[in-house]
Amino acid sequence: MTTPALLPLSGRRLPPLSLGASAFPHHRAxxxxxxxxxxxxxxSAFITLCFGAFFFxxxxxxxxxxxLGLEDVLIPHVDTSKGGKNLGGFLIHGQGHDEHRHxxxxxxxxxxxxxxxxxxxxxxxxxxxxxxxxxxAEIQTEKNKVVQELKKKDSKPLPPVPLPNLIGISSGxxxxxxxxxxxxxxxxxxxHAWDNYRQYGWGHNELKPIARKGHSTNIFGNSQMxxxxxxxxxxxxxxxxxxxxxEGQEWIDKNLDFSVNSEVSVFEVNIRFIxxxxxxxxxxxxxxxxxxxxxxxxxxxxxxNTPTGIPWAMVNLKSGVGRNWGWASAGSSIxxxxxxxxxxxxxxxxxxxxxxxxxxxxxxxxxxxxMDRPNGxxxxxxxxxxxxxxxxxTSVGGLGDSFYEYLLKAxxxxxxxxxxxxxxxxxxxxxxxxxxxxxxxxxLTFIGEWKNGHLERKMGHLTCFAGGMFALGADGSRDDKxxxxxxxxxxxxxxxxxxxxxxxxxxxxxxxxxxxxxxxxAVRQNEKYYILRxxxxxxxxxxxxxxxxxxYRQWGWEATQAIDKYCRVSGGFSGVKDVYSSSPTYDDxxxxxxxxxxxxxxxxxxxxxxxxxxxxxxxxxxxxxxPVLHLANTTLSxxxxxx
Ligand code: DMJ
Numbered sequence: 001m002t003t004p005a006l007l008p009l010s011g012r013r014l015p016p017l018s019l020g021a022s023a024f025p026h027h028r029a030x031x032x033x034x035x036x037x038x039x040x041x042x043x044s045a046f047i048t049l050c051f052g053a054f055f056f057x058x059x060x061x062x063x064x065x066x067x068l069g070l071e072d073v074l075i076p077h078v079d080t081s082k083g084g085k086n087l088g089g090f091l092i093h094g095q096g097h098d099e100h101r102h103x104x105x106x107x108x109x110x111x112x113x114x115x116x117x118x119x120x121x122x123x124x125x126x127x128x129x130x131x132x133x134x135x136x137a138e139i140q141t142e143k144n145k146v147v148q149e150l151k152k153k154d155s156k157p158l159p160p161v162p163l164p165n166l167i168g169i170s171s172g173x174x175x176x177x178x179x180x181x182x183x184x185x186x187x188x189x190x191x192h193a194w195d196n197y198r199q200y201g202w203g204h205n206e207l208k209p210i211a212r213k214g215h216s217t218n219i220f221g222n223s224q225m226x227x228x229x230x231x232x233x234x235x236x237x238x239x240x241x242x243x244x245x246x247e248g249q250e251w252i253d254k255n256l257d258f259s260v261n262s263e264v265s266v267f268e269v270n271i272r273f274i275x276x277x278x279x280x281x282x283x284x285x286x287x288x289x290x291x292x293x294x295x296x297x298x299x300x301x302x303x304x305n306t307p308t309g310i311p312w313a314m315v316n317l318k319s320g321v322g323r324n325w326g327w328a329s330a331g332s333s334i335x336x337x338x339x340x341x342x343x344x345x346x347x348x349x350x351x352x353x354x355x356x357x358x359x360x361x362x363x364x365x366x367x368x369x370x371m372d373r374p375n376g377x378x379x380x381x382x383x384x385x386x387x388x389x390x391x392x393x394t395s396v397g398g399l400g401d402s403f404y405e406y407l408l409k410a411x412x413x414x415x416x417x418x419x420x421x422x423x424x425x426x427x428x429x430x431x432x433x434x435x436x437x438x439x440x441x442x443x444l445t446f447i448g449e450w451k452n453g454h455l456e457r458k459m460g461h462l463t464c465f466a467g468g469m470f471a472l473g474a475d476g477s478r479d480d481k482x483x484x485x486x487x488x489x490x491x492x493x494x495x496x497x498x499x500x501x502x503x504x505x506x507x508x509x510x511x512x513x514x515x516x517x518x519x520x521x522a523v524r525q526n527e528k529y530y531i532l533r534x535x536x537x538x539x540x541x542x543x544x545x546x547x548x549x550x551x552y553r554q555w556g557w558e559a560t561q562a563i564d565k566y567c568r569v570s571g572g573f574s575g576v577k578d579v580y581s582s583s584p585t586y587d588d589x590x591x592x593x594x595x596x597x598x599x600x601x602x603x604x605x606x607x608x609x610x611x612x613x614x615x616x617x618x619x620x621x622x623x624x625x626x627p628v629l630h631l632a633n634t635t636l637s638x639x640x641x642x643x
Contacts, residue, residue, distance in 0.1 A: 158294065159353040164627040165616065169283055171240065172604075172611025182557055183606035187239045189564060189573070190599045193590060194236065194244050196572035197228050203255060204228075207590040209572030215589055220269075221262030221317070226251055231272045231596035233289075234279040234624055238611065239603055245284070252277075253288050258299045261318040266303045266311055267337035269296065271402075271622040272592060274344045278351075279624035290351055297348050297357060309363045310384040311338050329390035332381035338364055339403030342410045342421075343620050350629055369424070376431030377450060378403065394450040396432060397460035397511075402621040404428055405465065408473045413618040416476060417631035426478045429470075437488075440514040444498060445491035448514075457514040459495070464508070465535040467492030468542030472614070486546060493543050495520060496536045497555050503579040506562040508536055522580070531575035531587060532567060534597035534623065541601045545609060556605040563598075597623035 130138075174180050201207035204214025205227035220227050229248045236245040274293050281289035302320030303311040310333050312322030324331055342361045349358035367387065368378070374392050380399035381390025394400060407428065410421035436448050436455065447463050449456045471489030474482040498520040500508040507530040509522035522528045537559055544552035566584060567573045573594060576584040600623050604611065617625040 158290065158351060161351060161353065163282070163285075164629055166282060166627055167616040168610055168613045170611055172607035172609075174606060174608055179553070179606050182553075182560070183603060185564070186560060186599055186602045186606060187241070189560075189568070190232075190235060190239055190595065190603070191241065191244075192568070193573050193595050193599070194232060194241070197232075197590065197595075198244075198247070200571060201228065201590075202226075203251065206592050207572050208588045209569050209574050209590045210586055210588040212571045219265040221260070221264040223260040223262040223317075225260075225262075225264075225273070226256060227272055228590075228592040228595060230256070230276040230280075231592035231622065233276055234283055235595055235600040235603070237280065237283045238600065249280075249284075249286060249288065252292060256292055258292075258296050258317050261316065263314050263316045263323075265313060265337070266300050266315055266322075267313070267334075267340055269300065270341050270344050271620055271624075272596065274300075274348070275620040275622050275624035275626070276596065278344060278347050278626060279620075282625070282627055294348060294352055297345075301356065301360070304360050306384040308367060308384050308387040309360070310367065310382055310387070311341075311360075311364075312384060313337055324384070329381040329393075331383055331385065332390035333384045334399050335378055335380045335382065335403045336399050336401050338382070338384075339368075340406050340621055342406045343413055343618065343626055346410070346413065346629065347626055365420075365424070373431070375435055375450075376427065377435060378428060392450070392452055394432075394436065395460075395463070396436065396447045396466050397449065397463035401462055401465060404432075405469050405621055408469060409618045409620070411476070412472070413626065413628055414631040415628050422476065425473065429473070430478075433488075438514075440519050442519045444495045444514065444519055445488070446495055446514050446520075447492070458511055459499075459514070459520075460511045461496075461499075461508050461530075461533050462535055464492065464496035464499075465538050467496060467539035471539075471542045471546045474546070489539070489543060490547070493536075493539045493552070493555075496539060500536060500555075500559065500562075504582050505530070505566045505576065505579045505584060506558055507566060507576065507579045508533075509579050525578075528578045528580055529575060529587065530567075530579050531589065532563070532573060532591050532594035532598055534593060534601055537598055537601045537605070538623070541605045544605055545614060553605060556602055560602055593622060 174183060196209060196212075197207040200209075200212040201214040203224050203226050205216040205220045205225060206214070207228065208215040214224065216222075216224070216227075229251055233245060233248050233252075236242075236248065273296055277289045277293035277296070280286070281293065299317045299320075300311075300315060303315035303322040305320075305322070306312060313324045313328070313333055315322040324333055328334060341364070345357035345361045349355055371387075371389070373379075374389075377394040378400065379389040379391065380393045380395055382388070383390055396404060404425065407421050407425035411418050411425065414421070416422070432447070436450055437445065438448060438455070438457070439445050440457075446457070446459045447466060449458060467489045469489075470485045470492065474485035474489070476482075477485050496508065499512045500506055502519075502521050503509065509528045509530065510533075511524075511527040512520045512522050514520070537556055540552040540556045540559075543549065544556075563573065566576055567586075569586065572590040574586040574588055574590060577587055578584050612625050616628055618628060619625050
């Protein structure tokens with residue numbers, strides 16, 4: 001809730017006063033001091049007028065009175081023989097006796113008005129004697145009451161659903177002391193990132209670790225939604241940082257409010273907030289996370305009100321008005337955004353018993369299935385009004401990436417029963433391999449970008465997640481090409497490691513080329529930054545889980561050391577602007593995904609596989625683990641909550 005601005009009164013700002021909040025529970029319960037005085041004056045004048053009216057106007061009791069809430073009532077006429085008078089079918093009952101009672105009643109009323117008036121004056125005088133702090137404390141109490149009321153209204157009870165089989169919420173402590181030490185180092189880095197955010201950015205979306213204050217970007221709208229808290233929760237839990245987890249839970253319980261006039265990214269809010277809250281719920285069992293996730297999801301639904309059902313990129317959480325990014329081709333929605341909702345939305349339907357979420361994402365899938373795809377590739381842009389593709393750009397990095405990831409993960413999350421999703425994934429990957437994946441002259445496998453019939457030989461840091469995706473999808477692949485896809489994953493991991501190894505800081509650039517003699521190196525100045533991204537480490541972790549080749553732990557340790565050396569500052573961790581410079585400058589942002597993903601994947605890399613086994617958990621694109629749900633449990637007929 002926002003506090004109305006205090007207008008200057010004679011150059012000073014006076015504290016607001018609380019007035020009758022309980023009488024107007026949905027209105028602001030505060031008024032300025034000057035307004036209060038004016039109100040009191042008007043009230044006194046009005047009451048004096050009422051008194052005058054009583055004494056100087058003709059005695060109304062001499063006229064026939066109809067019900068004023070007093071005891072004499074109009075009784076339907078049945079008998080005139082008892083001294084009553086018939087008035088158009090009604091009888092005025094016991095008139096002489098009643099006139100006396102009327103006068104008594106009026107006297108009682110007058111006394112009551114007098115007493116109320118005096119009481120109100122006394123209360124107002126008392127208020128005026130109070131200090132600014134006392135008045136503010138009272139206002140705060142009133143506000144809290146209103147917030148609590150609203151909260152109660154918002155939190156409808158959810159149907160009880162059986163928790164899925166939650167296996168592997170364990171410590172995963174490695175026996176090898178060297179690996180244990182590395183894991184402890186990662187945990188210490190998490191604590192450094194969290195403690196500084198706690199101290200300097202608490203409640204803000206992200207932290208500026210050098211300026212030591214809160215930070216935000218337009219993806220979170222203009223509200224302080226504590227993105228870092230929500231994104232970090234499950235990492236804290238997995239690492240056993242339980243005090244910190246509880247602090248986060250308390251903040252969420254008391255402060256995370258979605259009734260804000262703020263325009264947010266549907267995709268980012270889904271993967272970071274809904275994904276983060278759902279993972280925190282499944283790991284800890286704390287209902288508050290589930291309730292918040294469902295409240296938030298309800299606020300995203302208006303984004304789907306488009307002619308095609310393809311959601312807008314952004315939605316105003318209060319008004320429900322949606323729109324697309326101004327930079328997107330021809331007013332299009334983005335494939336990686338509207339195509340990265342499935343996992344979270346299926347879980348929402350499962351937990352609420354409400355098919356609305358499931359239906360929204362299945363509608364998107366059906367629509368995509370029907371569309372023609374140039375060369376079998378999905379373009380990054382789709383117009384939500386016309387249902388037509390925008391520019392024919394295809395990418396496994398930014399704008400496309402997690403759409404492919406969620407096709408595979410929809411299948412995995414359904415306990416491999418959602419074969420439709422698996423087929424779409426297999427078809428898409430075949431087209432990608434044919435048109436986008438190449439080997440450089442130096443023998444590095446890379447994934448380029450398709451732009452209007454031409455392959456751009458450039459790969460983004462974001463694209464490096466695909467190594468892990470290929471490995472994850474190897475089992476169950478068409479024509480038993482498991483070995484092939486595991487190998488492809490290993491080749492992408494190698495290329496991305498090269499992109500780190502060929503820099504001065506041993507940290508990877510945002511994008512790197514394979515052109516004109518350049519291999520895995522950024523050429524443009526504005527592509528040389530590293531903003532604490534996770535994708536390369538994510539791929540190391542998946543490759544480690546599937547192969548146990550020690551080189552992946554080694555590469556992960558190199559990255560850990562480089563981050564600690566070059567991105568760590570006393571106020572947290574910062575991105576760097578040029579990974580090829582020996583004296584890099586900082587971008588002064590500690591991204592929330594650093595705590596959600598980068599540090600989580602590093603921690604898992606140095607943990608045993610029994611911590612969150614991949615047969616039972618599927619990580620969303622922001623590294624929030626969600627349990628496997630058999631398809632029958634998530635669709636209308638199968639989920640007991642729907643019956
Ligand atoms: C994360 O928010 C997610 O991984 C998303 O899918 C894309 N990239 C960022 C981190 O780089």
